[in-house]
Amino acid sequence: MYKSALRDYTRKRIEQIEKSDILVGIPCYNSEKTIAHVIETVSEGLHKHFNHMRNVVFIADGGSTDDTREVVKDVQLKPWQEKIVSIYRGPAGKGSALRSIFEAAVWLDVKACAVVDADIRSITSNWIKSLIEPVLENGYQFVAPVYIRHKYDGTITNNIVYYLIRALYGKRIRQPIGGDFAFSKEVADFYISQPVWDTDVARFGVDIWMTTEAIFNQFEICQACLGVKVHEAKDPAVHLGPMFRQVMWTLFSLMEEHETYWKKIKNSVTVKNFGCYSFMEPEPIKIDLKRLIYYFKIGFKQFKSLWKEILDPDTYETIKTVSRLPIKKFHIPTEIWARILYELAATFHYWPINRHNLINIMEPLYYGRVASFIVETWSMSNQEAEELVEKQAQIFEEQKEYLLKIWETKKEKFRLLANKIK
Known part of the structure; x- marks a missing residue:
């Protein structure tokens, strides 16, 4: 150093x-x-x-x-x-x-x-x-x-x-x-x-x-x-x-x-x-929606057994359903996304070694969430999409009690799982 x-x-x-x-x-x-x-x-x-x-x-x-x-x-x-x-x-x-x-x-x-x-x-x-x-x-x-x-x-x-x-x-x-x-x-x-x-x-x-x-x-x-x-x-x-x-x-x-x-x-x-400003439309950005969904679905095939053990059963079943959806209907509800991030945070907390593996298996979930956001906001203006982000942020606050609960209750399960896939 x-x-x-x-x-x-x-x-x-x-x-x-x-x-x-x-x-x-x-x-x-x-x-x-x-x-x-x-x-x-x-x-x-x-x-x-x-x-x-x-x-x-x-x-x-x-x-x-x-x-x-x-x-x-x-x-x-x-x-x-x-x-x-x-x-x-x-x-x-x-x-x-x-x-x-x-x-x-x-x-x-x-x-x-x-x-x-x-x-x-x-x-x-x-x-x-x-x-x-x-x-x-x-x-x-x-x-x-x-x-x-x-x-x-x-x-x-x-x-x-x-x-x-x-x-x-x-x-x-x-x-x-x-x-x-x-x-x-x-x-x-x-x-x-x-x-x-x-x-x-x-x-x-x-x-x-x-x-x-x-x-x-x-x-x-x-x-x-x-x-x-x-x-x-x-x-x-x-x-x-x-x-x-x-x-x-x-x-x-x-x-x-x-x-x-x-x-x-x-x-x-x-x-x-x-400072203040009036809202202006920024220049458009190219994004590969099909590739994002492809990476998510490939990730599901590769990591589904681990996701099933890490995630709450209802959360996992939702992700399993999403993995079968066509592009136009592709959607991960914000409540489920909040639970996913909170469950992964709690897992990380009790992951004793080689935590990079956990981060790696998360990556396809991120691609899936981004794809979901794109589909949901496709016809929205940038300002409308920003308003949606604020609403979804409130959902994360409302779900915080779930984080506090699993942060304490899943300690032994996650330690066993970490040793299993280290």
Whole structure:
């Protein structure tokens, strides 16, 4: 495990700058097509809204094999702004990039730090104001984003993460893994001190870890309305398997760590929003519905005996029925989906070894749920689909008693099953 994600040359560059009021970090990897626009927009936002302060733009690269760093070096910032280009140390992934940004923020003794993704095509200069101002002017310590997204963008958020964070921890943070956020130096210092940087958190699990820890440690949290999000969206049937596995591992691990906290939470509360916008339709996203359903049905054939032992009998029978449905009638009810996730969380809790196997056999269920959501919202506008997500989130809250029950009652069964398929 590296003691620092910063290389010596990066640390020397930071020492030359000495101090900054604001740092904006941009984690990147093979982002040559989009990163110049992001940096230029960040620079414009800092110049437009915080020109009276000392500002640094920090590029945390994961060892890109394209021309990302060459593009970055050629981008000119506005006057009186500093740029740092660094290749981070540590496990490959966004978490290690963010660790280097946290360290830079603490070393520079910043008043506020923001992070934006390198593939955001819809970023505007006002994003920088919306993210940073609540920290500087209103005393908030962690700022999460609120976007307008296409209904089939963010399938892990819309079908899993938002529901669980809201039901477990009682905060209606709409984009817990949104990617663009802000925080205070004290929060950055806290994140650095945690022993997670050689785990999956250092890969794709970092966003959900940050949000959960911000809630658990009772940091002052708000949301910044950023408007439409347009980025390099990924088809869940093709690209999101690794991210799904690492996010689920982090979610379930944090459930164990903070068990005494979330068990006491009864209802959810809204989180204050800064900024407002009128609803706009984002650009469409291509998604392979047939492939999603195919992966689910193949998964059922492969794992049905294990699903039958893990899941409640009624839940399993519903999934068995769904596996026979044609595309137009394909549907996993939200009540059943909530029970599936809760049962899998409880199973994970008592799974003694090789937990990655459990996450792997979950993956087809995720594909099936996404396919179900697509079929259900096919004729809906994005705003109508968003309203449905809110209704379904309430169902997860109502089903929480079921989680509390099985968390305690299925201990021995799950231990025996884990030993059976290890």
